[in-house]
Amino acid sequence: MKVFKFGGASVKDAAGVQNLAEIVRTQGKNAVVVVSAMGKTTNALEDLVRAYINPRPGQIQARLQTIRSYHESIIHGLTGNFTSVYQTLETLEAYLKQPFTGLYDEVYDQIVSLGEIMSTQIVAAYLANTGIATRWTDARQLIATDVTFREGRVDWEETNRRINNTVTTAAVTVTQGFIGQSPDGRTTTLGREGSDYTAAIFAYCLNAESVTIWKDVPGVLNADPKWFDQTVLLEKITYQDAIELAYYGATVIHPKTIKPLQNKGIPLYVRSFVKPDAPGTVIGHYERHLLIPSFIFKINQVLISLHPNDFSFIAEDNLSRIFGRFAQAGIKINLMQNTAISFSVVVDNNQDRIPELLGQLRQDFRVSYNDGLELITIRYYDQSTIDRVLVNKKLLLEQKSRYTVQLVVKDLG
Ligand SMILES: Nc1ncnc2c1ncn2[C@@H]1O[C@H](COP(=O)(O)OP(=O)(O)O)[C@@H](O)[C@H]1O
Numbered sequence: 001m002k003v004f005k006f007g008g009a010s011v012k013d014a015a016g017v018q019n020l021a022e023i024v025r026t027q028g029k030n031a032v033v034v035v036s037a038m039g040k041t042t043n044a045l046e047d048l049v050r051a052y053i054n055p056r057p058g059q060i061q062a063r064l065q066t067i068r069s070y071h072e073s074i075i076h077g078l079t080g081n082f083t084s085v086y087q088t089l090e091t092l093e094a095y096l097k098q099p100f101t102g103l104y105d106e107v108y109d110q111i112v113s114l115g116e117i118m119s120t121q122i123v124a125a126y127l128a129n130t131g132i133a134t135r136w137t138d139a140r141q142l143i144a145t146d147v148t149f150r151e152g153r154v155d156w157e158e159t160n161r162r163i164n165n166t167v168t169t170a171a172v173t174v175t176q177g178f179i180g181q182s183p184d185g186r187t188t189t190l191g192r193e194g195s196d197y198t199a200a201i202f203a204y205c206l207n208a209e210s211v212t213i214w215k216d217v218p219g220v221l222n223a224d225p226k227w228f229d230q231t232v233l234l235e236k237i238t239y240q241d242a243i244e245l246a247y248y249g250a251t252v253i254h255p256k257t258i259k260p261l262q263n264k265g266i267p268l269y270v271r272s273f274v275k276p277d278a279p280g281t282v283i284g285h286y287e288r289h290l291l292i293p294s295f296i297f298k299i300n301q302v303l304i305s306l307h308p309n310d311f312s313f314i315a316e317d318n319l320s321r322i323f324g325r326f327a328q329a330g331i332k333i334n335l336m337q338n339t340a341i342s343f344s345v346v347v348d349n350n351q352d353r354i355p356e357l358l359g360q361l362r363q364d365f366r367v368s369y370n371d372g373l374e375l376i377t378i379r380y381y382d383q384s385t386i387d388r389v390l391v392n393k394k395l396l397l398e399q400k401s402r403y404t405v406q407l408v409v410k411d412l413g
């Protein structure tokens with residue numbers, strides 16, 4: 001059995017859904033098809049959550065209408081029975097009429113997850129209408145997680161049992177990426193961009209022959225083409241390299257996707273939905289051969305440096321306090337470095353969370369803060385690649401391991 005994953009960009013309009021159907025028809029007989037919310041629907045639903053929690057006149061209705069019209073415009077370009085999509089829109093509307101009582105993250109998951117529900121309802125109805133035996137399957141019934149809203153941790157044993165009891169090769173299974181359910185039956189999500197991970201979970205549990213994630217790029221390139229003009233397609237890469245690239249921020253694959261596949265030796269293909277016959281990239285158990293330098297850029301970074309108020313050293317007790325604070329605030333550290341009396345971290349500039357964290361850290365540390373920075377990671381670097389990315393940049397911090405260098409820089413341009 002094959003597992004296919006189609007992201008938001010691939011199903012952003014009716015033509016995208018038709019293209020998906022053609023790929024499934026020609027290459028995905030009996031596949032499990034994992035689909036994300038259409039286009040930028042997840043962002044639109046996040047806006048809706050904010051409007052629901054801080055209501056201002058007309059805001060909820062306006063946002064709901066945008067989401068409704070967008071999905072209707074896609075449906076109007078397709079043929080099929082889309083009743084279930086309208087039912088989901090009604091469920092959403094009814095939910096928004098109740099007063100906000102729960103916790104932000106819980107409410108977020110109940111609302112945002114409906115993007116994937118609607119996209120799969122549209123895809124499944126269209127596939128069925130084209131004559132492909134299709135089974136719409138609710139991932140919330142299959143992906144068992146704990147109750148960590150927005151970052152659900154998978155209960156692998158339970159998920160494995162449920163998936164193997166449900167998924168068959170009798171039809172194409174169309175299911176949602178990104179979403180799951182807690183033991184008490186509340187919807188959870190697996191973290192932004194988590195649909196790739198869902199595909200890996202299905203593949204792992206089903207011992208799939210392969211996973212293919214269909215993208216708007218030819219495969220994994222040695223840099224994001226949105227940043228670099230001259231990119232090179234990496235035709236074959238090792239699981240290890242793919243994990244490292246994704247972990248450091250190559251957004252083409254969600255970092256959690258690769259490990260389950262590596263454990264079972266399931267190949268991961270990254271291919272173009274625009275050119276579905278092109279081979280793309282395959283990730284598997286390969287020897288490292290051509291060590292082409294790869295570049296990863298993260299913008300809007302903040303460098304936070306901490307100096308203990310009590311003149312103590314940066315040792316276990318201070319470190320555990322610092323990490324505890326970051327974990328509690330839900331802020332991921334992109335890079336860290338310490339000296340005897342200072343500890344520096346680089347994080348994404350998340351203004352929803354950082355100010356409160358800084359307030360807490362200031363109880364124990366003198367805090368300095370530098371924003372507007374870039375974090376550049378080069379895997380398989382040499383001096384010439386470093387020199388190339390440092391043109392017109394001021395270097396604030398550098399960290400090197402055998403294969404990877406990370407540079408925190410300020411743009412001088
Ligand atoms: N190393 C890389 N190779 C290819 N694409 C990359 C790389 N790093 C970042 N990207 C970006 O990843 C995007 C595809 O991922 P994403 O937008 O998350 O797809 P989807 O939403 O369809 O899952 C590309 O458009 C590209 O800009």
Ligand SMILES: N[C@@H](CC(=O)OP(=O)(O)O)C(=O)O
Pocket residue numbers: 006007008009036037042043115177178191192193194195196
């Ligand atoms: N829709 C979710 C999950 C996801 O993975 O989406 P995409 O495959 O379009 O990146 C998100 O936007 O976070």
